[in-house]
Amino acid sequence: MGARPGIQITGPPLPANTSVSRQPLRLAVFTPDGYTSGMIVLTNTGGVAMTNSFLIADETARQAVLFDAPDHTVAPLLETATARGWELTGLWLTHGHFDHFADHAVVRQKFPGARILLHALDQPKARQPEAQTRLFGLPLVIPPLVADADLTDNQELKIGSLAVVALHTPGHSPGHVAYYFPQEQLLVGGDLIIGGSIGRTDLPDSDPRQMQASVRRVMSLPGATRLLGGHGQPTTLRQEQEHNLLVQELLA
Ligand SMILES: [Zn+2]
Numbered sequence: 001m002g003a004r005p006g007i008q009i010t011g012p013p014l015p016a017n018t019s020v021s022r023q024p025l026r027l028a029v030f031t032p033d034g035y036t037s038g039m040i041v042l043t044n045t046g047g048v049a050m051t052n053s054f055l056i057a058d059e060t061a062r063q064a065v066l067f068d069a070p071d072h073t074v075a076p077l078l079e080t081a082t083a084r085g086w087e088l089t090g091l092w093l094t095h096g097h098f099d100h101f102a103d104h105a106v107v108r109q110k111f112p113g114a115r116i117l118l119h120a121l122d123q124p125k126a127r128q129p130e131a132q133t134r135l136f137g138l139p140l141v142i143p144p145l146v147a148d149a150d151l152t153d154n155q156e157l158k159i160g161s162l163a164v165v166a167l168h169t170p171g172h173s174p175g176h177v178a179y180y181f182p183q184e185q186l187l188v189g190g191d192l193i194i195g196g197s198i199g200r201t202d203l204p205d206s207d208p209r210q211m212q213a214s215v216r217r218v219m220s221l222p223g224a225t226r227l228l229g230g231h232g233q234p235t236t237l238r239q240e241q242e243h244n245l246l247v248q249e250l251l252a
Pocket residue numbers: 095097172173191199
C-alpha cells in the first residue's frame with residue numbers, strides 16, 4: 001500500500017517472515033475520516049500460487065478476522081494477532097480454491113474459536129482438496145475443510161465494530177464471495193479482479209457470464225473503494241476502471 005491518502009505504512013516490530021513467504025509482511029494502519037477506532041490491515045503473500053492473505057482488525061475491540069489462508073503464509077499474521085492481543089474471530093474465505101484455504105488447519109489449531117465461513121457452492125471443493133492437488137499436480141497435502149457456516153449473499157458480518165457485507169460474486173468459482181466494508185470503502189475481492197486482470201474462467205466450474213455480472217456488480221461500488229485482491233497489489237476500483245482492459249470489456 002503506497003502513499004495514498006488515508007493509508008500510512010507504519011513500522012512497529014513484527015515477527016520475521018517465514019522463508020516460504022517471498023514478500024515482507026506489510027502493515028497498514030487505515031484510518032478513514034470519521035472513523036476513530038483503529039482499523040488495521042496486514043498483508044502477507046505467499047504459497048505456491050503467490051496468494052494474498054489479509055488480517056483485518058478492529059484494534060479497539062481487539063478482534064480480527066483472517067481473509068484466506070494460503071499455504072506457508074498465515075503464520076506471521078497469526079503471530080502478530082497473538083502479539084497484539086487480538087482474538088481471531090474468523091477465517092472468512094473468498095472461495096474454495098486450494099491456494100485460498102490450504103492453511104486452514106494452522107488457523108484452527110492456533111485459534112480454535114475462529115469460525116470458518118465459506119459459501120455453500122464452494123464447500124464440495126474444500127471438502128475434497130485432493131481433487132485440486134491432483135488436478136494441479138501440487139506437492140501439497142491439504143486437510144479437508146469443513147466450514148462452520150455457509151455464507152449468503154448480502155450477509156452482514158462484524159469484526160468488532162467494523163461492518164462487513166458478503167457479496168456473492170460467482171464466475172471464477174460458483175461460491176466466490178467478496179467482502180465489502182461500506183464505511184471504510186474497502187473490498188477484499190478474492191479472485192474477481194486481480195493484478196490488472198480478472199480471475200480465470202476456464203476452470204470446469206467457472207462461468208464467464210456470471211463473471212461479467214459479478215464484475216459489474218462490484219464495479220458499481222464507489223470508485224474510491226480500495227480493492228485488496230487475492231493476487232497482486234492493492235488497487236482501487238477507479239484505477240481498475242481506468243486501466244484494466246478486461247474489466248473495461250466486461251463493463252462495455
Ligand atoms: Zn481462485
